[in-house]
Amino acid sequence: MLTPVVDDDGTPFWEYAARGELRVQACAEPGCGELRFPPRPCCPHCHSFAAEWRRMSGRGRIWSYVIPHPPLLPDYAAQAPYNVIVVELAEAPRIRLVGNLVAGPDARLDSVARERIRIGARVQVVFPREPKELEEGAVRPPRWTLERS
Amino acid sequence: MAGTRTAGLKDATAIVGIGQTAFAKRLPESEKALACRAVLAALDDAGISPAEVDALASYTMEETDEVELAKAVGFGDLSFFSKVGFGGGGSCATVAHLAAAVATGQATVGVAWRSRKRGSGPRPWRNTAVQLPTPAQWTRPFGLLRPVDEIAMLTRRYLYEYGATRDHLFNVALACRNRANQNPAAIMYERPLTREMYMTSRWISEPLCLFDNCLETDGALACVVVSAERARDCRRRPVYVHSAAQGLPAQHHGMVNYWNDDPLTGPAWTAARHLWKHADLTPEDVDVAQIYDAFTSLVPLSLEGYGFCGRGEGGAFTEGGALEIGGRLPLNTGGGGLSEAYVHGFNLVTEGVRQLRGTSTAQVPDAATCLVTAGEGVPTSALLLRN
Ligand SMILES: [Zn+2]
Numbered sequence: 001m002l003t004p005v006v007d008d009d010g011t012p013f014w015e016y017a018a019r020g021e022l023r024v025q026a027c028a029e030p031g032c033g034e035l036r037f038p039p040r041p042c043c044p045h046c047h048s049f050a051a052e053w054r055r056m057s058g059r060g061r062i063w064s065y066v067i068p069h070p071p072l073l074p075d076y077a078a079q080a081p082y083n084v085i086v087v088e089l090a091e092a093p094r095i096r097l098v099g100n101l102v103a104g105p106d107a108r109l110d111s112v113a114r115e116r117i118r119i120g121a122r123v124q125v126v127f128p129r130e131p132k133e134l135e136e137g138a139v140r141p142p143r144w145t146l147e148r149s
Numbered sequence: 150m151a152g153t154r155t156a157g158l159k160d161a162t163a164i165v166g167i168g169q170t171a172f173a174k175r176l177p178e179s180e181k182a183l184a185c186r187a188v189l190a191a192l193d194d195a196g197i198s199p200a201e202v203d204a205l206a207s208y209t210m211e212e213t214d215e216v217e218l219a220k221a222v223g224f225g226d227l228s229f230f231s232k233v234g235f236g237g238g239g240s241c242a243t244v245a246h247l248a249a250a251v252a253t254g255q256a257t258v259g260v261a262w263r264s265r266k267r268g269s270g271p272r273p274w275r276n277t278a279v280q281l282p283t284p285a286q287w288t289r290p291f292g293l294l295r296p297v298d299e300i301a302m303l304t305r306r307y308l309y310e311y312g313a314t315r316d317h318l319f320n321v322a323l324a325c326r327n328r329a330n331q332n333p334a335a336i337m338y339e340r341p342l343t344r345e346m347y348m349t350s351r352w353i354s355e356p357l358c359l360f361d362n363c364l365e366t367d368g369a370l371a372c373v374v375v376s377a378e379r380a381r382d383c384r385r386r387p388v389y390v391h392s393a394a395q396g397l398p399a400q401h402h403g404m405v406n407y408w409n410d411d412p413l414t415g416p417a418w419t420a421a422r423h424l425w426k427h428a429d430l431t432p433e434d435v436d437v438a439q440i441y442d443a444f445t446s447l448v449p450l451s452l453e454g455y456g457f458c459g460r461g462e463g464g465a466f467t468e469g470g471a472l473e474i475g476g477r478l479p480l481n482t483g484g485g486g487l488s489e490a491y492v493h494g495f496n497l498v499t500e501g502v503r504q505l506r507g508t509s510t511a512q513v514p515d516a517a518t519c520l521v522t523a524g525e526g527v528p529t530s531a532l533l534l535r536n
Binding site: 001002003004005006007010014037038044063064065066067068069071072073076079081082084086094095096097098099100109119139141 | 285294351
């Protein structure tokens with residue numbers, strides 16, 4: 001599987017994710033505080049370079065989704081057809097994250113029947129439990145499970 | 150240009166030569182050789198010697214560089230050379246840059262070209278080591294690997310928000326295929342498409358199927374731009390660059406445009422505002438259009454963006470044969486990227502020229518105005534051509 005090729009601005013997101021925390025970059029300028037994603041060096045609203053990483057509830061709704069079929073890279077082809085979703089966050093609907101809808105934190109990318117995937121469905125973030133140790137460079141890409149209604 | 154006009158672009162320059170190689174899944178020659186052939190063919194069409202060329206424009210993804218091309222085909226001293234980024238978003242901008250250079254006296258004879266072996270060469274998305282665009286860390290690990298996956302995400306949302314259907318996307322694929330069936334140079338010349346074939350074809354990335362995707366083609370094309378004054382002495386009927394625009398909207402994110410307030414309005418809207426502002430014409434005046442079609446769903450988005458219909462109406466616009474010859478807006482009359490050849494949209498520029506010369510294989514009677522667009526969904530560009 002591809003691991004993220006992280007840039008300077010994105011590094012904190014992946015470090016928090018490795019600890020099981022979903023955080024989004026926000027402007028730290030008093031009186032602004034706008035969330036922004038993807039992360040970038042300065043705030044497009046007030047141009048401040050001061051930033052903080054705000055913890056999100058991890059709840060959201062599916063904004064859109066696709067089901068890729070081969071030809072794909074081998075690790076992905078092995079799970080195809082799988083889903084990729086875009087989630088709009090509950091507390092900030094215009095912050096959207098690309099992810100996968102899965103049956104559980106360590107389940108395959110095709111572990112949710114496609115009939116159950118629909119735009120607007122409520123989802124909750126989960127982080128893979130593997131690898132168990134918080135090794136240097138461990139990557140835990142956030143994934144999403146359907147909220148029980 | 151003499152006179153009191155300030156350095157405006159409107160009708161100041163014209164395309165006077167077009168050239169191309171054959172299109173095929175696999176051509177034996179190198180990209181460099183194909184580039185040379187297309188450029189020489191375009192200059193021959195214009196009746197202008199390569200020694201007179203002093204300006205070049207192409208795409209940043211073009212791998213035959215100016216030095217290689219200039220020394221091979223024998224250009225004169227070059228005083229202007231420019232490359233435009235963002236893949237197929239740069240097609241029309243290459244002509245726009247030459248038009249600006251010629252109109253402002255930076256150069257006198259400009260050549261734009263694109264040569265690509267996408268049919269037999271590697272697929273860029275297969276490269277796992279190089280992830281040039283910054284957003285890749287937010288998309289590729291999750292299996293959004295190919296351009297088709299990225300655009301399928303916006304397409305699904307588009308269908309959901311506006312009630313557009315796969316039949317609307319089929320209308321786009323069919324119009325392009327029908328025109329290709331009239332064009333002996335098109336890869337799909339002898340391959341008709343039916344609704345049954347479309348609806349039962351394999352998925353590539355749901356909701357996009359095989360026929361929603363452009364071809365994978367080897368081939369090269371070029372065109373020649375000179376001043377309007379010079380154009381009158383060339384051997385072909387001049388096709389004037391009436392208006393030209395690039396577009397990179399505020400807070401735009403490329404093909405993964407998921408992170409702004411309104412992801413379903415893209416670069417087309419930005420380019421269109423500038424294009425129409427500087428034109429004497431409106432969308433109602435357009436006789437024929439060449440709309441960038443790497444994926445069928447880019448067409449309804451572009452129809453909205455360039456003002457042929459309102460927001461969310463791009464799907465319905467395609468109904469009733471609107472995109473066919475005789476319809477409200479005949480488009481991609483050579484077959485487009487979907488059915489003629491996919492060479493980053495440069496064949497849409499050359500087909501626009503043919504329509505206004507009256508020499509298309511699917512000629513729109515008395516066509517006098519043609520809109521040509523570059524890729525929607527990436528920083529884009531557009532040309533309004535007239536004869
Ligand atoms: Zn701010």
